[in-house]
Amino acid sequence: MVSVLLLFAPVAAALFVPMLARRVKAVHTGWFVLAVPLLLFIYYLGYLPSVSDGRTHIAELPWIPSYGISFVSYIDGLSLLFSLLITGIGSLVVLYSIFYLDKTKERLGNFYVYLLMFMTAMLGVVQSDNVISLYLFWELTSISSFLLIGYWYTRDRSRYGALKSMMITVFGGLMMLGGFILLYLMGGTFSIRELIGMAPELVQHPLFTWALVLVLLGAFTKSAQFPFYIWLPDAMEAPTPVSAYLHSATMVKAGLYLVARFTPIFAASELWVWMVTSIGVLTLFWGSFFAVKQTDLKGILAFSTVSQLGLIMSLLGAAAGAFHAEGAAGTIFKFAGFAAIFHLFNHAAFKGSLFMIAGIVDHETGTRDIRKLGGLMALMPVSFTIALIGSLSMAGLPPFGGFLSKELFLTGMLSLRQLDLFAPASWGTILLVAAWIASVFTFIYSLYFVLRTFTGKHKPDELPKQAHEAPAGMLIAPGILAVIVIAVFFIPNVIGKWIVKPAVAAVQPFLFDSPAAVDVHVAAWHGGLTPELTMTIGVVLVGLLLFWLLPKWQGLYGLAPEALSLNKLYDASMYLAEGGANRLSRTYMGGLIRNYLIYMFTGIVIIILGSLVAKDAFAISFEGLSPVGPAEIGLILVLIAAATTTLIARKRLTAIISLGAVGYTVALLFVVFKAPDLALTQLAIETVSVALFLLAFYHLPKMSRHDEKRKFRIGNAIVAGAVGLMMSLLAMSSVSQRALPSISEFYKETVHSEAGGGNIVNVILVDYRGFDTLFEIAVLSIAAIGIIGMIRLRLTRKEDGHEKQ
């Protein structure tokens, strides 16, 4: 129970942040906030021993028990690794932000509230065992990320980036929700553990593929995979601590978490392996290729994040492939799962430190443009050291953590060739080559990032500020991360035992029973020239050559037409969605009442005639009809003549009078059909309404009193004819097949004995069904009051002598 409530600890702390930010001006608000992730980090560290033994912890807080929805804190290797990343890097980011954000100039209250909200959301995502609460937290990460990207909301670029990331990640989130609901329909439970338990049956289900694709869409959008990566570079408008935290170490890994968490369910599907691996490698290649093009420090890091996320994604795909491989191939594949988790950990460390360095450079020189920077090595030696460590780890060089994960990655990619899932058998080789080329580009942009910033010629007159070393406080957080990066290289197996292996056991439960069963031993030197080492040496040599020649071929990027880029596609689709919808609604929402009436009447005709046809409800029988007398025929003829006159009248006055004639003829029909009360009322009402029509006619403005004949429109005629036909058919059909006898016999019998009246119509009106009368009186009163209101109450008084009285 405690661990569930602790999920909400950051957001609960966020309630007090605005108060602290406002009251305690002397102390930077961040210092108070720092306690939250730090305490949580220590708390989660306490789980390490038991989780590395293969035990799991679960605590549940019912939310909507009747639907089986609850908040769950399920801690196994995978969620513990993520929880440690979130709280650990969260602490460092808060520490960094204390020195990065100015106490007086920034709205710190907002910043830390959003950040703590995000922390809760992220912890909730990784610890939820219930897919619905997982989705809840998932959307909360999108929302808090939106708020953080738009933190400097007065800048256009920030708002654009925030909106873009929101659109894309929420799109993915909704798709994912669809996938979850399908899983629920298949399995009958919201619990991930129970779904994993019934994975073999789920594969057989026809909805399985749909659920797979939808969940993958959610993961791909969140983790910035191809082609959904486009929001990430634009999210770089956020403050740098946010970029370091959300857009490199935690939130973008939520998609990886999702793929890892659902691997036991979906791994049985070949589509899953195929899609995750291919999209991962494509993203890896694409991101690394375009990273070299960027001129903004954070832009390079954004593309590098995209590329590294693709790397981890492809490894997760290979890890799922282990389900299909047997024997010797299977043992190779267990490296893939290990490599994915190991690199996930590594990437969080070195990318966090690199972002912080980019922030420091920005903070101390006033620009992030790599063309203006250079020669900062002597001015900022500590930052340079940290940047070098991070970059070389990113490039995959010894003696840094990235080297080990790169070797493991190549092992995983090499083993892909032995998987016979891919339709063209050479696909595995293509993926391997693409991964190798991507590694070369990774090497290039890593060098590009660190060398262009810190070496070369110093250009003091291009920098907005006098460059100097950052304050010590700012360097603590990236320093700690750099130490971790180096430590990973020297003690990989310690980290493997405590952190990575329990997570691998959670991702590949079909391969390993317990963390101890993950018998992967990482070593920097395998003794001899393994294929992986050969490839790494190749990467370094080709990378160095290409980096040396970079000025010669960087112009190639200019060749790719900008109009065909995915960003342009996104912008165009947004524009199309907005403008297209606008244009579409303008076509039918013309504002002409005539058109709306045509839509309505056509709709009614289609619906009623359609259902008459569909239900075969036409029935015309002349049984039981009364004989028609000469009086009726005469009156009907008059009615038709008067109605026709109304339609074809040249002058409005003629139309009004003939309308009156129609009304009087109807009154006469009432007489013939023996309805004296109706006839009486009809006469009076008709007179009054004709008088009202004349009144309206009299007040028509002189200018618009066209007395010409109305234009004949064929469309109107068709619609009117169709409505008349429909009503006639409907009336005839309903008269011809009356199912039940009328209840009027009862009235006839009881009008005298029960109600004590002689006029049956009046008795029905005031006695049997007096309620209708009551409310018709109300209608008349409302109409009268409305008319008085309209006449008397003129809020916009016209300057017209005629109107004033």
Place this chain on the structure above:
Amino acid sequence: MVNTLMLIALILFSFTIVIAVYRIIRGPSKPDRVIALDMIGVNLLASIAVVSCLLETKAFMEVILILGILSFIGTIAFSKYIERGVIVERRHNR
């Protein structure tokens, strides 16, 4: 015998109404139409009386009365409208 007579009367009344309707449609001036309308009202009144004799009921006596009043009011109103341009005149001294 009486019934036949009354039916003949009814047909004649209807014929008159048809003539009056023709005048309403064609009538070149407004007064023509108003007079035709008044004529229709009177004929309607008479035919309702005949119909109620035919139906042997007293239920339509009110209808006849109302129609007489309405027809009168209507014709007066139209006449006033044609002559003055308004029907209900505003008070002058205020």
